[in-house]
Amino acid sequence: xxxxxxxxxxxxxxxxGVELRTREIGGxxxxxxxxxxxxxxxxxxxxxxxxxxxxxxxxxxxxxGRLKMVTKDGEAVYEAGQAFxxxxxxxxxxxxxxxxxDFSPTDDFTAVIDHIASQG
Numbered sequence: 001x002x003x004x005x006x007x008x009x010x011x012x013x014x015x016x017g018v019e020l021r022t023r024e025i026g027g028x029x030x031x032x033x034x035x036x037x038x039x040x041x042x043x044x045x046x047x048x049x050x051x052x053x054x055x056x057x058x059x060x061x062x063x064x065g066r067l068k069m070v071t072k073d074g075e076a077v078y079e080a081g082q083a084f085x086x087x088x089x090x091x092x093x094x095x096x097x098x099x100x101x102d103f104s105p106t107d108d109f110t111a112v113i114d115h116i117a118s119q120g
Contacts, residue, residue: 002026006033012113030106036094045090045116055088056109058104066095
């Protein structure tokens, strides 16, 4: 069995109040601890991916704030206290300061993180 805490999980993306910490946990899955400040819009970081959107599925729980998830078919808002599933094809925009934890397939998530890191 494997466990980790936010503090013990390395930062994969950080800056401007955005913090994404991730660690492989359970073999083919990774856990991410994410903090986004109000106004953070990750759509520009997704440019160049299929449909200019994150192509990794995520299952998780909103700990704090409100987040708008933009897809090619529209938008949905998620808020603290909600469990979620985000299928491939999305980009987050923080409506308030947000914190959430999610679980994703490691290979898919690593590809997205590498793409975002190469943008800036």
